[in-house]
Amino acid sequence: MDYQVVTKPGFTIIGYAIRTSIHGGQNLQDIPAFWSRYMNGEAGPRLCDAAVNNAEYGICDEFDAATGTFSYIIGVEAKEDVQAPEGAAFVTKHYPEQTYAVFTTPRVAPEQFSPSIQQTWHYIYNEWLPASDYEHGQAIEFECYDERCWSDRNELLEMDIYMPIKPKSK
Numbered sequence: 001m002d003y004q005v006v007t008k009p010g011f012t013i014i015g016y017a018i019r020t021s022i023h024g025g026q027n028l029q030d031i032p033a034f035w036s037r038y039m040n041g042e043a044g045p046r047l048c049d050a051a052v053n054n055a056e057y058g059i060c061d062e063f064d065a066a067t068g069t070f071s072y073i074i075g076v077e078a079k080e081d082v083q084a085p086e087g088a089a090f091v092t093k094h095y096p097e098q099t100y101a102v103f104t105t106p107r108v109a110p111e112q113f114s115p116s117i118q119q120t121w122h123y124i125y126n127e128w129l130p131a132s133d134y135e136h137g138q139a140i141e142f143e144c145y146d147e148r149c150w151s152d153r154n155e156l157l158e159m160d161i162y163m164p165i166k167p168k169s170k
Contacts, residue, residue, distance in 0.1 A: 015075020051076035058143035100162040105155040137164030
């Protein structure tokens with residue numbers, strides 16, 4: 001699987017968050033369900049007014065190695081000086097500049113999109129990262145969903161995964 005190394009400038013997101021766990025694959029159930037609730041609710045349109053572009057992010061943040069839990073945020077890159085809409089469910093986060101390896105998932109039919117994303121994450125962590133000249137950059141990792149994954153416009157869907165990286169320690 002091909003990838004690109006990019007440096008993403010710092011950015012601010014506004015979005016919704018859940019807490020999930022890697023134990024027992026709980027995150028593999030929680031995150032697709034969270035997206036389903038998000039897509040079928042009124043959350044998306046409320047965030048679009050604050051967005052810099054037409055992309056939505058799925059961000060893994062605040063990983064706790066001791067418990068195996070992390071926050072997963074569905075959000076948009078916010079315009080400068082835009083505040084989150086009122087409501088306890090919203091979060092605002094700023095992330096500093098970071099170097100990422102960016103992977104594009106295979107183009108698949110809509111019903112295979114979620115499994116394709118999970119398979120790409122599996123590949124990154126279990127095959128690419130151990131064999132690469134990089135290690136995890138100890139920063140957020142995220143998914144970028146743009147017009148390539150809108151099923152009302154595309155027969156086959158794809159998206160990008162951003163893995164934070166740094167050169168392996170010698």
